[in-house]
Amino acid sequence: MSNPNARDPQYVEKLQAIAAKLKSWSGPIFVAAHEDPDGDAIGSVLGCSRSLKKLGLDARAVATSPRYLEWLPKIGELLAPFEVLPDDALILSVDSAESHRTVGVPMNQAGIPIINIDHHGSNPRFGEIALVSPDKAACALIVQDLVNALGVGWDVDIATPVLTGILTDTGNFRFSNTSAEVLHAAAELMNVGANITEINEYLAVNPRSYYKLQAEVLSTIDYPLEGLLVTAYVNEAMLTRVGATWEEVESMIASIRNAEGTQIACIMKDFGAHTKLSLRSRGQASAQNIAIACGGGGHVAAAGATLMLPFPQAKEKLLEEARKELTRVGLLK
Ligand SMILES: [Mn+2]
Known part of the structure; x- marks a missing residue:
């Protein structure tokens, strides 16, 4: 997931502008992330909301945790979606590549400023201040910089969700976005109390139905395009058969992407009228190009x-x- 885009040249300036804006905000600050949140989304939301609360600000974390991350928020910490926000509210959108993908808060409510912190290169830089840094392996790494810019004292409650975001978006330091900078950042979080072994233990647990679902999904494996593409298929009936949820499909792409000789992996999720594609790539091929x-x-x-x-x-x-x-990368004629 390394990205050739250079870091936002105004990175530090924007970080400081965001920290100043948040610190001086007297109304509620709603922190929200993208739909179907992953560890980076939930970790970034909690890293921000806990830091802001520690500064005495009125921060509200708005998200629905997937089952495998339910250990991360405290009971009642994540709030249900809001249809309307008070007039003096501010939205802090994290890890969301597009305004309409941020869920739980009305992103088009007039008069509500939006701060956009993200690491997706395709982010159109929506919001009043947009800090988008595609060379960051996880949004949580930007959150880590923000916590430092805010001058909040680190503690285990802030470091744990931030390290969780880094771990999940780097595939436990296995993806190509794992740089020395990432490892240094993780080490700093461990130094302030984040327990990497404990986080990994939590993240490794799968529901029992997951293994039966895996059997279903892997039975659909196919290797088209001269074996350079690996695909797998899943639909509602397969989930029902084994008592699994769509959430349990998410991590399966990580296993099929390792099929020998393949450059692109795709799990095709059949929802009837529409179909969702989860894409991964290695080498020169770009999953992003196909997705776009x-x-x-x-x-x-x-x-x-x-x-x-x-x-x-x-x-x-x-x-x-x-x-x-x-064909573009010269692997097919
Ligand atoms: Mn992310």
Whole structure:
């Protein structure tokens, strides 16, 4: 997930402007992230909201935790979605590549300023202040810089969600976005009390249904485009059969992407009228290019898209765009 884009040249300036704006804000600050939140989304939300609360600010964390992260928020800490915000509210959107992907708060309510902190290169830089740094492996790394800019004293409650975000977005320091900077950042969080062994133990647990679902999904494995693409398929009926949820599908892409000789991996999620694609790539091929061509976005090595097409047409579109990408990098003629 390394990205050639340079860091926002005004990175430090913007970080300080955001810290100043947050510190001087007298109304409630709603911290929210993208739909279907992952460890980086929940970790970034909690890292921000806990820091702001520690400064005496009125911060509200708005998110719904997936089951595998339920150990991270305290009971009642994550608030249910808001349809309307008070007039003196501010929104802090984290890890969300697009304004409409931020969930739990009304992103188009007139008069509510939005601060956008993110690391997706495709982010259109929405909001009053947009701090978008595609070379950061996790949004949580920007949050870590923000906590320092705010001058909040680090403690285990702030360090734990931030380290969780780094761990999940780097695949436990295995993805190509794992740099020396990432390891240094993680070491700093461990120094202030984050327990990496404990976090990894929590993250490693799968529901029992997960293994049965894995059998279902892996039975659909296919290797089209001269074996350079690996695909797997999942629909509602398969989930129902084993008593699993869509959430349990999320991590399966990580296992199929390791199929020998493949450059691109895709899990195709069939929702009937629409089809969601989870994409990964290695080497020269870009999952992001395919996702963008399908109306989605993300990072070079990990991206996603929703095609408003039933599965058969969606699969054709995927094959067409994957073929183009593999041709672009010279792997197909
Ligand atoms: Mn992220």
